[in-house]
Amino acid sequence: MRVFIVGATGVLGRALLPLLQAQGHSVRALLRDSARQPAVAGLEAVSGDLLNARIASALPAMLAGCDAAVHIATAIPRNPTIPGVWQANTRLRTEGTRRLLDAALAAGVPRYVQQSIVMAYPDGGERWIDERTPLDSSPARATLVGPVIAMEEMIRAVPAAQLQWCILRGGTFVGPGTAQDDQVAWLRQRMVAIPGDGRNFISPIHVGDMATAIVAALERAGTDAIFNIVDTPLRYGEYLDGITDRLGVRRPQRTPGLPNGPSYRCSNQAAREALGWSPSHSIWPTLSLQDAKPSDR
Numbered sequence: 001m002r003v004f005i006v007g008a009t010g011v012l013g014r015a016l017l018p019l020l021q022a023q024g025h026s027v028r029a030l031l032r033d034s035a036r037q038p039a040v041a042g043l044e045a046v047s048g049d050l051l052n053a054r055i056a057s058a059l060p061a062m063l064a065g066c067d068a069a070v071h072i073a074t075a076i077p078r079n080p081t082i083p084g085v086w087q088a089n090t091r092l093r094t095e096g097t098r099r100l101l102d103a104a105l106a107a108g109v110p111r112y113v114q115q116s117i118v119m120a121y122p123d124g125g126e127r128w129i130d131e132r133t134p135l136d137s138s139p140a141r142a143t144l145v146g147p148v149i150a151m152e153e154m155i156r157a158v159p160a161a162q163l164q165w166c167i168l169r170g171g172t173f174v175g176p177g178t179a180q181d182d183q184v185a186w187l188r189q190r191m192v193a194i195p196g197d198g199r200n201f202i203s204p205i206h207v208g209d210m211a212t213a214i215v216a217a218l219e220r221a222g223t224d225a226i227f228n229i230v231d232t233p234l235r236y237g238e239y240l241d242g243i244t245d246r247l248g249v250r251r252p253q254r255t256p257g258l259p260n261g262p263s264y265r266c267s268n269q270a271a272r273e274a275l276g277w278s279p280s281h282s283i284w285p286t287l288s289l290q291d292a293k294p295s296d297r
Contacts, residue, residue, distance in 0.1 A: 001025045001218065004066040004109070006050055006100060007073030008043075009033070011177040012115070015211040016072070017043065023215060028066060050096040051088070059103030068111035068218050069104045071097060076179075086143065093151040101154060105162060112165040113217050114155055115210075118203050118228055119172070120148040123262040126201075130267045131169070131226045156224070166221040168213055171205035171230035171266060174283050178207060184285050187244050192252045196260035198237020203230035203266040206281035216275040227271040231279040236261060239283075246287055 003020055007013045008029035020027055021042065028044040046062050048055045050073060063069060073096060075088035097114065104112055121129050122136040135152070136145045155165050174180040186192045213229040221227075234242075241251045271277050 001067040002065060003027050003218065004063050004069045004104075005029045006069075006071050006096070007115075010072065010074065011173070011175075012072050012207050012210055014177075015207045016070075016214055019211050019215050020218075023219070025218070028062070030062065050099060051091050053095075056099050056102070059099060060106040063103050063107035063109050066107070066109050068113065069100055069109050070113045070214060070218070071100050072115040072214070074115070090147040093147040097151045097154055101158065101163075105158070110164055111218065112155070112158075112163050113214055113221075114151070114165065114167050115214075116148060116152060116167050116169045117171075118169045118230060118264050118266045119262075120145045120169070121264060121266070124201075124265055125263050126265065128265050128267050129228070131228055131270055152226075160223040164221075164223050166217045166225040166227070168210070168217060168227055168229045169266075170210050170213075171203035171228070171264070173207055173210070174204045174285070175206040175208060175281065176286065180285055183240070184243060184247070184287075187240065187252065188247055188249055190250060190252070192240065194237050194240060194252050194254045195258040196256065197254055198240070198260070199235050200260040200263035201233045201265035202236050202239060203228070203233045203264045204239070204283045205230050206279065206283055208281045209279040212280070213271060213275065213277050216271075216277040220275050222274065225274065227275065228266045228268050229271055229277075230266045230268050231283050233265045243285060246284060 003025050005013060005027060008017060009031065017027055026042065026044070028046060030048050030050065031045050032049045048058060048062065073092050075092055077085040101112065118129070120135045121133055122138070135149050137149060152167055155167060158165060209231065210229055237254065244251045
């Protein structure tokens with residue numbers, strides 16, 4: 001299978017490309033910056049920026065001869081509170097998705113896989129969340145979730161006879177190169193406090209497991225498929241306590257005066273059954289010997 005990828009230079013793309021090649025697939029990647037081309041033998045790179053309107057006319061030719069298109073490009077900000085910092089990510093989910101979808105249809109590409117997120121679900125509390133749960137359309141979350149809803153609606157509107165699409169709603173990324181690295185640094189410096197009692201759930205996923213899910217979706221997903229790609233959910237406080245215990249530093253304090261964060265207790269049962277997929281990487285950070293020191297809890 002020849003796979004066209006947008007987002008090959010990101011943390012997920014770097015995990016995905018070697019897996020595809022190990023399975024005998026060839027990869028054609030859209031690169032905005034040719035200097036960042038991944039060091040993967042046999043990679044076919046084409047230059048272009050998905051956010052540049054002029055690429056729309058060139059994309060169908062770039063996709064010609066491909067058996068699948070994969071959209072995993074994101075621009076998640078390190079500091080999400082800065083005004084306007086989400087703009088690029090929003091455009092990738094909306095304008096970028098529209099361009100890639102249209103080009104895939106024009107080029108006759110039969111398969112399409114889109115990365116999405118489970119954090120677009122509403123707060124589920126203690127309830128399990130599966131793929132039948134509607135995404136959160138509340139006005140309070142329109143800035144962050146609205147583009148995800150728009151992105152998924154574009155894909156779901158394409159008839160199965162025209163394109164065999166699959167949406168993978170990934171959990172909170174963990175593993176090297178993810179925001180977990182920042183969490184480890186902040187916890188080591190005791191710069192983290194847990195809102196409320198920390199009993200809200202998170203659904204993590206190691207980037208390596210997200211990558212294996214994409215390969216499984218390309219090879220085995222049926223028509224019009226949506227899957228949660230997550231590891232076993234755990235409570236946010238227990239997750240941070242688990243990291244500090246491994247670091248040998250004091251556990252973060254709870255702040256009862258603040259509300260808990262949203263709770264995403266997401267099920268991966270559908271992906272296990274339909275794709276034969278299951279997570280195999282540890283969600284806990286890999287720590288060097290220098291990280292280990294006597295506990296001061």
